[in-house]
Amino acid sequence: MLVDTAKTWARVVGPAKGSVIREAIVARLVLERRLGQLLADTVKRPQPKGRANIQLIADEMLPEWISYNVSSAAQTLAKAPKRWFDKVIAAIKDEKRRPNMREVYLEARRMVPCCRA
Numbered sequence: 001m002l003v004d005t006a007k008t009w010a011r012v013v014g015p016a017k018g019s020v021i022r023e024a025i026v027a028r029l030v031l032e033r034r035l036g037q038l039l040a041d042t043v044k045r046p047q048p049k050g051r052a053n054i055q056l057i058a059d060e061m062l063p064e065w066i067s068y069n070v071s072s073a074a075q076t077l078a079k080a081p082k083r084w085f086d087k088v089i090a091a092i093k094d095e096k097r098r099p100n101m102r103e104v105y106l107e108a109r110r111m112v113p114c115c116r117a
Contacts, residue, residue, distance in 0.1 A: 018095070025099040026089055029077065033085060036078030039071055073105050080108040 077085070088104055091097035 022092055022095070022099050025101065026092055028101070029085075029089065029092075029104060032074045033077040033080075035066075036071075036074030036076065039066070040075050040078055076105065076108050076112055079112040081111060084108075084111055 085108075088097065088107070092099050
């Protein structure tokens with residue numbers, strides 16, 4: 001929703017649209033990382049046998065406005081190293097990296113030991 005609002009605003013603003021979209025994506029990443037930190041502290045479930053490092057959460061344990069996928073993505077961002085996250089944010093702001101949410105999530109999954117394929 002935040003990114004869609006930024007795109008709409010960018011069409012109105014004109015030449016500065018790239019910076020508006022970048023700022024919106026940076027804000028979304030920072031907010032989702034914080035959401036992941038909050039969810040990790042509040043939503044707990046015992047580990048299933050044989051899957052020591054993976055935490056599964058039942059949908060009914062999440063707040064009604066958060067899906068399992070949103071929770072998973074946010075918690076993955078929260079588990080990613082802060083140093084890496086800060087570098088990603090700086091690269092997006094400095095236009096050295098494409099502002100692509102999916103790429104950031106996939107890279108974060110590779111950075112978190114329990115999420116590696």
